Amino acid sequence: MRAARTIALLTTSLLLLSGCSTKQDQPFSSQVGLQLFMWPWQSVASECEGLGNQGIDWVLVSPPQEHIVGSAWWTVYQPVSYQLQSRLGNRSDFENMVKTCDQAGVNVLVDVVINHMTAQDSGIGFAGTSFEKYNYPGLYGPEDFHNCGLTAGNSIENYGDAKQVQTCELLGLSDLDQSRPNVQTTIVGFLNDLLNLGVTGFRIDAAKHIAPSDLEPIVSALPEETIFLLEVIRGAGEPIQPEQYSNLGYIWEFDYARSMRSYFEDQLIGYIDPATRFDSYLPSDRAISFISNHDTERNSQALNFNYQREFELATSLMLAEPYGTPMLYSSYYFFDYDAGPTEENGLVTAVACPTNPTSDNSYEDRDWICQHRWASVEKMIRFRDLVDQTAVVNTVQTENLFGFEREGKGFFIVNVSPEAEETVEAQTTLPDGSYLDLLSDEVFEVNAGKITLTLKPLSAIALVKN
Ligand code: ARE
Ligand code: CA
Numbered sequence: 371m372r373a374a375r376t377i378a379l380l381t382t383s384l385l386l387l388s389g390c391s392t393k394q395d396q397p398f399s400s401q402v403g404l405q406l407f408m409w410p411w412q413s414v415a416s417e418c419e420g421l422g423n424q425g426i427d428w429v430l431v432s433p434p435q436e437h438i439v440g441s442a443w444w445t446v447y448q449p450v451s452y453q454l455q456s457r458l459g460n461r462s463d464f465e466n467m468v469k470t471c472d473q474a475g476v477n478v479l480v481d482v483v484i485n486h487m488t489a490q491d492s493g494i495g496f497a498g499t500s501f502e503k504y505n506y507p508g509l510y511g512p513e514d515f516h517n518c519g520l521t522a523g524n525s526i527e528n529y530g531d532a533k534q535v536q537t538c539e540l541l542g543l544s545d546l547d548q549s550r551p552n553v554q555t556t557i558v559g560f561l562n563d564l565l566n567l568g569v570t571g572f573r574i575d576a577a578k579h580i581a582p583s584d585l586e587p588i589v590s591a592l593p594e595e596t597i598f599l600l601e602v603i604r605g606a607g608e609p610i611q612p613e614q615y616s617n618l619g620y621i622w623e624f625d626y627a628r629s630m631r632s633y634f635e636d637q638l639i640g641y642i643d644p645a646t647r648f649d650s651y652l653p654s655d656r657a658i659s660f661i662s663n664h665d666t667e668r669n670s671q672a673l674n675f676n677y678q679r680e681f682e683l684a685t686s687l688m689l690a691e692p693y694g695t696p697m698l699y700s701s702y703y704f705f706d707y708d709a710g711p712t713e714e715n716g717l718v719t720a721v722a723c724p725t726n727p728t729s730d731n732s733y734e735d736r737d738w739i740c741q742h743r744w745a746s747v748e749k750m751i752r753f754r755d756l757v758d759q760t761a762v763v764n765t766v767q768t769e770n771l772f773g774f775e776r777e778g779k780g781f782f783i784v785n786v787s788p789e790a791e792e793t794v795e796a797q798t799t800l801p802d803g804s805y806l807d808l809l810s811d812e813v814f815e816v817n818a819g820k821i822t823l824t825l826k827p828l829s830a831i832a833l834v835k836n
Contacts, residue, residue, distance in 0.1 A: 401427035411459035411467040413721035422474035425751035442708035448488040450495030452560040468568040477570035485576040486543035548584035571597025634680035659694030678729040689750035690782035703733035785825035805833040
């Protein structure tokens with residue numbers, strides 16, 4: 371994509387100028403991201419320095435615009451206006467967050483909701499704006515919305531019908547008609563406002579529900595280097611597939627997250643066919659790999675905090691293998707699908723991470739989990755950097771084990787069994803000598819290309835030259 375190419379060129383010149391390399395100079399496809407779901411702007415700002423030190427290149431923050439009022443987390447997915455005033459903070463909080471993160475070498479990507487507005491007949495938004503379902507003063511009137519006329523209630527009923535998916539209402543949310551020039555202009559104005567505050571790019575929420583031909587003029591109207599991450603959920607047998615959007619941005623590969631759940635939660639790692647594993651996925655340089663996001667942690671399609679240790683190991687495998695641009699996920703504990711984070715006076719309270727964040731912790735309702743602070747995450751980002759650009763070779767696979775060499779540089783292996791300790795002798799092309807497991811700090815010896823690895827239940831080893 372043009373954005374990636376421009377960044378790569380820029381990178382080369384920056385490297386030549388500065389003579390040193392930081393993670394920030396890397397093209398987007400070799401960066402590591404983190405979704406900080408429902409983190410208020412002030413908390414993101416406070417976290418950014420630590421994130422930069424950990425090797426995290428970008429954060430994805432929740433939708434920042436004025437939204438409907440309510441305590442469920444998903445109110446932020448019903449825009450009332452594009453003012454930056456929400457339960458996560460105001461415009462100056464947002465601006466300060468972007469600056470602070472930038473100084474820490476962390477780019478901010480913003481979740482933007484441009485497919486639709488609200489599902490309410492009428493109301494008053496978080497910042498005091500009065501609206502009706504098809505009328506948003508100063509932004510959109512009734513003519514700016516689709517009236518699909520394909521289902522009784524105008525809502526999407528059948529994902530097998532492309533026209534429904536793109537012109538009817540997702541969950542009853544008034545559906546903007548992005549083929550209209552004034553709708554495009556208004557959306558572009560909103561995105562430009564965010565870019566002027568220093569953000570690097572966007573997650574386009576519900577991108578699947580906007581025809582590629584309607585999204586293209588919006589993408590084209592923005593500066594070339596803008597990063598777009600598109601939410602086009604892969605659905606088996608559906609007429610709309612992620613590949614139809616891949617010239618417009620990077621796309622989450624939902625089958626990657628789904629398969630990670632089956633490998634770790636259902637312990638089906640022995641069934642992977644390494645030769646064909648990625649064949650039905652988006653190409654690596656177009657894909658965002660991930661273990662979960664805010665939808666999949668609620669709809670049981672992916673691992674979540676009910677399988678913390680598995681979540682941690684799956685995250686390690688994702689960081690160890692070269693597929694896609696990995697996005698980490700950090701969230702809060704809940705019992706109820708709708709439950710938003712704790713609030714005071716209508717604002718989400720500052721995030722408090724556990725004092726000792728590990729995947730063995732237990733939580734109360736709506737405690738922040740801070741998965742990204744687990745020690746293994748920083749270590750595996752380090753592994754990823756150290757083995758960068760090397761091929762995957764010498765795959766090891768048994769019923770419970772899956773591992774591979776990153777050619778000549780490192781070795782990663784994971785045991786998905788909650789009960790069995792496993793030992794394997796692996797053949798490698800690693801030069802003989804001693805290797806350090808970044809995860810445990812133990813030293814292993816490679817002799818005549820062979821290495822003996824013993825893994826406790828639910829554990830991993832990530833070796834690099836000592
Ligand atoms: C809430 C209530 C609803 C109510 C609605 C309107 O929960 O009961 O009807 O309000 O009053 C989020 C929440 C929703 C919430 C919504 C609006 O998840 O619960 O609705 O905000 O406040 C499809 C889309 C995909 C979408 C998922 C959820 O393709 O784009 O559905 N994901 C994004 C966000 C969501 C967000 C929205 C979109 C809306 O990530 O968090 O909703 O802005 C198959 C298909 C998929 C389909 C999936 C689920 O797998 O292949 O395409 O995903 O089924 O139906
Ligand atoms: Ca639509």
